[in-house]
Each structure stands twice: as structure tokens, then as C-alpha cells.
Amino acid sequence: xxxxSRREFSHFFGIIREKHNKVHARxxxxxxxxxxxxxxxxxxxxxxxxxxxxDGLNExxxxxxxxxxxxxxxxxxxxxxxxxxxxxxxxxMLAMGTDPSRILALTFTKKAAGEMKERIALMVGARSARRVxxxxxxxxxVRFLREYAGFLGYPEQFTxxxxxxxASAMKACIKELxxxxxxxxxxxxxxxxxxxxNNLMTVSAYRNNPQIAMEDSHSRKPRIGELYELYQRKLKQxxxxxxxxxLLNMNILLRDNPDALRDISGRFDxxxxxxxxxxxxxxxxxxxxxxxxxxxxxxxxDSQSIYAFRGAKIENxxxxxxxxxxxxxxRLERNYRSTATIVDAANxxxxxxxxxxxxxxxxxxxxxxxxxxxxxxxxxxxxxxIVSEITRLMRMESAQYEDFAILYRTNSQSRALEExxxxxxxxxxxxxxxxxxxxxxxxxxxxxxxxxxxxxxxxAFRRIVNKPARGxxxxxxxxxxxxxxxxxxxxxxxxxxxxxxxFGLKNSAVTKLKAFAQMIDKLAMMCPTxxxxxxxxxxxxxxxxxxxxxxxxSIEGQSRTSNVEELINSVQGFIEERxxxxxxxxxxxxxxxxxxxxxxxxxxxxxxxxxxxxxADDEDTNNKVALMTVHSAKGLEYPxxxxxxxxxxxxxxxxxxxxxQDIEEERRLFYVALxxxxxxxxxxxxxxxxxxxxxxxxxxxRFIREIDSKYIENxxxxxxxxxxxxxxxxxxxxxxxxxxxxxxxxxxxxxxFIRRPQQPSGLPERPRTQYTSRPMSNGTQxxxxxxxxxxxxxDPDFVAVPMTELFVGERIEHNRFGGGxxxxxxxxxxxxxxxxxFDDYGEKLLLLKYAKLRPEKKS
DNA sequence: CACGTCACTGTTTTT
DNA sequence: CAGTGACGTG
Numbered sequence: 001x002x003x004x005s006r007r008e009f010s011h012f013f014g015i016i017r018e019k020h021n022k023v024h025a026r027x028x029x030x031x032x033x034x035x036x037x038x039x040x041x042x043x044x045x046x047x048x049x050x051x052x053x054x055d056g057l058n059e060x061x062x063x064x065x066x067x068x069x070x071x072x073x074x075x076x077x078x079x080x081x082x083x084x085x086x087x088x089x090x091x092x093m094l095a096m097g098t099d100p101s102r103i104l105a106l107t108f109t110k111k112a113a114g115e116m117k118e119r120i121a122l123m124v125g126a127r128s129a130r131r132v133x134x135x136x137x138x139x140x141x142v143r144f145l146r147e148y149a150g151f152l153g154y155p156e157q158f159t160x161x162x163x164x165x166x167a168s169a170m171k172a173c174i175k176e177l178x179x180x181x182x183x184x185x186x187x188x189x190x191x192x193x194x195x196x197x198n199n200l201m202t203v204s205a206y207r208n209n210p211q212i213a214m215e216d217s218h219s220r221k222p223r224i225g226e227l228y229e230l231y232q233r234k235l236k237q238x239x240x241x242x243x244x245x246x247l248l249n250m251n252i253l254l255r256d257n258p259d260a261l262r263d264i265s266g267r268f269d270x271x272x273x274x275x276x277x278x279x280x281x282x283x284x285x286x287x288x289x290x291x292x293x294x295x296x297x298x299x300x301x302d303s304q305s306i307y308a309f310r311g312a313k314i315e316n317x318x319x320x321x322x323x324x325x326x327x328x329x330x331r332l333e334r335n336y337r338s339t340a341t342i343v344d345a346a347n348x349x350x351x352x353x354x355x356x357x358x359x360x361x362x363x364x365x366x367x368x369x370x371x372x373x374x375x376x377x378x379x380x381x382x383x384x385x386i387v388s389e390i391t392r393l394m395r396m397e398s399a400q401y402e403d404f405a406i407l408y409r410t411n412s413q414s415r416a417l418e419e420x421x422x423x424x425x426x427x428x429x430x431x432x433x434x435x436x437x438x439x440x441x442x443x444x445x446x447x448x449x450x451x452x453x454x455x456x457x458x459x460a461f462r463r464i465v466n467k468p469a470r471g472x473x474x475x476x477x478x479x480x481x482x483x484x485x486x487x488x489x490x491x492x493x494x495x496x497x498x499x500x501x502x503f504g505l506k507n508s509a510v511t512k513l514k515a516f517a518q519m520i521d522k523l524a525m526m527c528p529t530x531x532x533x534x535x536x537x538x539x540x541x542x543x544x545x546x547x548x549x550x551x552x553x554s555i556e557g558q559s560r561t562s563n564v565e566e567l568i569n570s571v572q573g574f575i576e577e578r579x580x581x582x583x584x585x586x587x588x589x590x591x592x593x594x595x596x597x598x599x600x601x602x603x604x605x606x607x608x609x610x611x612x613x614x615x616a617d618d619e620d621t622n623n624k625v626a627l628m629t630v631h632s633a634k635g636l637e638y639p640x641x642x643x644x645x646x647x648x649x650x651x652x653x654x655x656x657x658x659x660x661q662d663i664e665e666e667r668r669l670f671y672v673a674l675x676x677x678x679x680x681x682x683x684x685x686x687x688x689x690x691x692x693x694x695x696x697x698x699x700x701x702r703f704i705r706e707i708d709s710k711y712i713e714n715x716x717x718x719x720x721x722x723x724x725x726x727x728x729x730x731x732x733x734x735x736x737x738x739x740x741x742x743x744x745x746x747x748x749x750x751x752x753f754i755r756r757p758q759q760p761s762g763l764p765e766r767p768r769t770q771y772t773s774r775p776m777s778n779g780t781q782x783x784x785x786x787x788x789x790x791x792x793x794x795d796p797d798f799v800a801v802p803m804t805e806l807f808v809g810e811r812i813e814h815n816r817f818g819g820g821x822x823x824x825x826x827x828x829x830x831x832x833x834x835x836x837x838f839d840d841y842g843e844k845l846l847l848l849k850y851a852k853l854r855p856e857k858k859s
Numbered sequence: 860c861a862c863g864t865c866a867c868t869g870t871t872t873t874t
Numbered sequence: 875c876a877g878t879g880a881c882g883t884g
Contacts (some may be wrong), residue, residue, distance in 0.1 A: 108874070109874080136874070137874075139874095163873085185869095245873095305872085307860090307872080307874090310872085310873060310874075363878095409871070410871050410872075411871085412870090412871090420868065469860085469861075472860095473860050475860085476861085611873070612873075612874095629871090630872080631871095632872090632873085650870095651871095653871050654871095659874080665872095690868070691875090692875065692876085693876085694875090755860065
């Protein structure tokens, strides 16, 4: 049976509904019992409610819940009951009489928002819970942007480009500027633009920034600025935003439209932000602007910051105290999730990172079992071992399938695991790149939806204009594209322009285009007044797409047909869900249920902003092994967690790691992986792994070694890290000393120790390559160094080793923690640690190879 | 214009 | 090993 594919989506909406009903039943009991029990004054009732909210929380949690006014920073370690605190906090505010609609709570995934809503509903009732403005950054902001779309020059029903739409649009831009797509790779250009947008760099800012110009010309892509401009123009012309535009345009709106700022910020008295360590600059500024009342509460854990690659700034949480001087800080350090072994092991790992918020996470649970390591020869065998372990645990500890999660660094690793799970008939569920929505036929259907909602969506147009075949081929489309480009309009509108012959379009081609456009136009006219499900069916029929798939009787054809059917059913599911919500709401308010219409716009908005974990909330999720990337696993927990592929160059991800900040992020990622587990952790690695059709030999990840070996059942000895199989290509010709740069800790500590340069004491270390924000006068590349040519200069450990002899009792200075006194020094070479009592941050144990210490300046 | 074949190239992670 | 793009044939 195929567990992986299309049924993922099938019962999604049905389950949501079921959950709502459950909520209602339980909530009914919870809410009516106290009311029946005593009739008392409103004051007493309030006190009682507040007491109920705080019941069962620990002291620190209670404090964090009650501190509703003013800026609050909650540093919440993994498994410390963060969601509980957040939900209780909302419940507390509501019990105090706050109007729920004046609370804004922002999360990163819909799932997180949904869970919070559900839990709040249990505490205070669905009616209030529903009115809290709670959702992802993107979905909440999209709603604001629709209201003010006109101001920004967008149509109210703007659509949203997904990653492949973006790539395709960028390709068109590159072509239009006649650039070489070997040099200007669409994805690369896009990620550069994405970073710019997340740092609130508009097109003009980008093009006028000399440092950017330097960087781009240095990477031999001087025309990225132009591409950025063209890309933005195209998107606007199409009435389309990409993910980053949602944040950027929100900022532009709040910056340029004082009324909008006043209006939107005036809607809320309290703002809460979850996973604050993962906010990027654009989000940070929006939050700042909206929180005029300063009742802002951010929750996060700097040790779990894993989204730097998409612009997240760990500084946001580190600097919160500076931004809001009077902020109150609460630390949730008590771990309720995992065994002591897991908590301590994770702590021992993360201790290798410098620059953290001081935090002392401790376990409350049992000691638990040590961490097990699975050593395999290939990824296939790795999968076999994992699966055997799962079946063993199910036998021995009567575990259920749903108790297991298999985590990995990259999505492609799921293949081998899947194969093995299928072979052993183990039900599983992959939570990754929306497999359902990524199917060609589903995307086609979605493209029709998008085009009907927004006829100017050129990428949607391009995708389906000739699907099914209408005799509109590449030549015709290219000519139309030129016409649209020259006249500065969308493909759709260009069809109705005069003088198309001059672009090489024959009359017959124009006739075909017009027929297509009229078909779309007719559907588009229906859009605002037609039920989404009805319209979706009309689209499937009128477009001929459904008939086209239906006509194909092959296995694939049948699968395509049923996927399209499923998509259309999901539209119906969506409507029913919303209808029920609306009906409940009306009922609770004692009103007539409003007759509400849900259009295709609503559906599209909902679906385009779904994340990996959102989609997978399905009947089928029940009792299945979960497979996902570590990134997707954030916020989730499982009794048994397998972290697979723990190999150098995979986890930590290899290749382009330029500095310690990259390896630290990888380490945090591994920290996230470990802390997902409640009972048991298994770490697996394979000596050989197939990557892009090639066999790669690997050494075990340094992270395995960084966990204190006392928490590991069968720790690896040093020889395991040296090499595997002996056939590895390492820095040829260099003695083992240099291997460290490529392979982690490939050599014995003595060797490293000897190689460590002894700097004349007192001389501060030459600063490491700094990523300055100003162009350098000598014309050297101010960006990250490219792939290092010589091993000598890139060994991060080598460079980071402290340059002076450290003595107990000496005073030193640390970049982040400031001045401190060395209390003692323990361990040998690479693992040498110093216990330091910092003046402002208290006692900390730092790994010398990462801590950048210098002798304190004499004043 | 549709469909097949061949060569090439890419290596994270995601709202 | 894919997924994509270029090119040729019916």
C-alpha cells in the first residue's frame, strides 16, 4: 500500500472538524461545571478563573503568565512548557477582561497557531479563542495587505508565488535581460533578492548601495540589481507577491501610510510572538511598529535558532533587552519533556556554542536510557537498522508507530528510509515539501484557480495556457510574452491589444488565445459571487483539464485524475470547515447564522501559506511513523527519535561553511533534533551514502563526539572518526593535521595541540575575516571568503584557538559576555574548557576552541 | 506542434 | 539519480 502519497491530504479538513467537535464537548463540561457550582460575584468569578489558569504551572511559568503588561522576554528552553505558558497567558488576559480581538499572537506555522487556539479554546471557550488574532506572520499580514492593497498598487485579490513560480518568473527576467542563466542562476539570484527583501532593502536601496554593487560585481553578477527591479516590476504587473514581499510590503505600508500604521497598530493592545529567535529583520521592524503600546511578549530559545539562512537574526532575541530596557525576563529552564539523559546530553552538545543567553536547562524526568548509536555501511543498511529498532521497540516496550520520528538533514534522505519502511509494511508519513501540492496535475489545477482569481498571474497563465493542448505552443507564447513585455502588461491583457501581428502572432493564434482568455474571463467574473467548490468544479470542467486526465486510462492517468478530484474535494472541505466555524460563532453569539460565501480567493490564500507540517494533519497521521527534516520537527515531540545521516558534510552540512556561525547553527539544529525526544534517542550514520548518483565515503559527524560520552551507550572511539574504510579523499599530500578542516576532528588532539601557534602574550589575535558592511578600499572581496584554496587558513578550530596562555585567576574579556575571571581550566586540547565567572553574566563553562577570549584591557 | 531522446547539472534547510 | 533543457522526428 502506498502510504506516502495522496491520501496525505484526504481527511485533512474532516479531522479538523472532528477536533472542533471534541473541543466543544470538553469545553462544555469545563465551562458549565463551575457555573453550575456556584453563583457568585463577578469579582470572585474572575479570581476563580485566574486561579484556574495558573493552576499546575511552576513559579517561573506563573510569573511569565501574569506579566501581561509591558515588554516581556520569555526564554523558554526546549520542552519547558512554552506553548502552555503562551496559551495560559492569553487565557489570563481574557480572564482579566481583555477583548480577545485585541490580542495578536504570531507564530511561524499554522499548526502552531492552530494548536494554541485549540488549547485556549479548552481554557476559555471557543468563542473567545476564535476571536484572538492568531496566525502565522504571513497569513496575518496578508490580510492586512489585502485591506490596503490599493495603497500599495496591488489588486485586492493578489495571488502568491510559490518557489517554482518565482524561479520561473526569474528565468523569464534573465532571458529578458539577455543574461546567461549559467552565470545568473535563477535560484541564486532569488536567494540574494530574498535576503535583500528580508533586510528591507527595496530595489532602489539595492541598486544604490555601493557595497552591494561591489559584492555583486565581485561574484561576477553585476546585474542582479536590474534583475531585482525587473522581477519586482513583473510581479507587481501580475498582481502577485512572493513570500518575502508579504513582509517587505507590510513594512512599506507601515512606513509610508501613517493612517494604516495607526489603524493596524491600534487594533491590538497585546502582541505575542512565538519563536522569536527565528524572526528576521523585516519581521522585527513590523513587530516594533505594531507594538506602540509596548505590551509585547516574545518567546524563544536562542539555542533553537535554525533559520539564519532565510534571514533570521538571532540578535533579535539577544538584543531584546536592549530594545526594551524595562523588559522583564523570565527563564523557563525546567524540562518536562525528556529524560535527564537526553536533556544533559543536549546540554553537553550545545555547550560547544559560544554566545548564548545563559540558561541552565535541567530535567525533571527519569534518568532514562543512554543514547544509542547505529553504525551502518550504507544508507540502505542504516534504514534497515532503524526499522529493526522500531519493530524491536514496538515488541519490547509496546510502542506504537506514532511514537517514532525519523529525522534527517535533507529531504532526499527520506528515500532509503521509505523504501525500507514500505518493505516491512510499516505505516509512515512524510512531512516534507508538500508532496500533494507539488504534483504536476495538482499544480496545474491550482494554476487555473490562481488565474481565475487573478487573471494577470503570468506564471499561472504560462503553466496552463496549453494544458490540455489548445494549439498554443512555445512560438505563440513567446510572441505573446514579447507583446506583453513591450506594452508593459500581463499576458492575459496583452491578448486583447491591437496590433498583435507586429509581434509575429498569426490570426489563428490570436483566435485560439482569445478563446482561452474568454473562457478564463467568464470564470473570473463568477469568482467574487460563486462558492469556491462550485467554481472549482466549473473550472475543472470548462478548462477541459479534468476530462483530459480522465481520458488517460493508464495507472498514472488514474492517479492524476484522483489527485485532481482530491484537490477539488479539499476545496469543499475547506468551505465546510469555515462554514461550521461561522455557524458556531453565530450560534454562540445568539445570532442568526450569517449566510456566508467562501470564494476561491479564500481557499487559495489558505493553501498558498501552508507549511510542511500543516498539511499533514490527517486521519492517516494516526499511528504512523513520522519522517521529516529536523527543521520541520521544530516544536514537535516524540517518545522515540532517530536522527539519521550523522556524517560530516551532511550533518553538519558541508561545503560552504565559512565560519563558526555556520557550524554553530548546525549544532543548534542538532540540538533541536535531540530535544524532540521524550524517551529515547538513536543516532545513526553510514560510511557510504549515495549522493546525486555518486557514492560518498563519510566520517561520523563531529556532533556525535560532542555529546558527552557518558550519555551514550556505545561511544565511538577515536578511530571511528579518523576515517571509514580508508578510501577517503582528504587533503592530499598534507599531514593529518590539516585533515581537520575537511573532516572535522580527524586527528588526535596531540597533533592539534602541537600545531597551535603560540602567540606572544599580550598581543590580541588578529581579527578573523570580518564580514564588514563597508567596501574595502583595496578592492578585496568584502563578502565571505570563497572556497578556500589552502587548507592552512580555513581550519576554524585552528584559527579560533585562543592566542594567549590562559591562567587561572587571570582576567579576560569575551566578545559577548564582557569581562570575567578564569576560575579553572579543565580537559585536554580540543575539548579544553575554562570556567569563567563573568561580571555580568555569571559563571559559564566555555570551550576554549570556540570562545574568543582576550586579556582584559588595563584601564 | 507534440513527443521522444540525450546531455547536463545540481549538494541543504522553509514561510 | 532526477529534473530540466536542447534538439530531432512524426
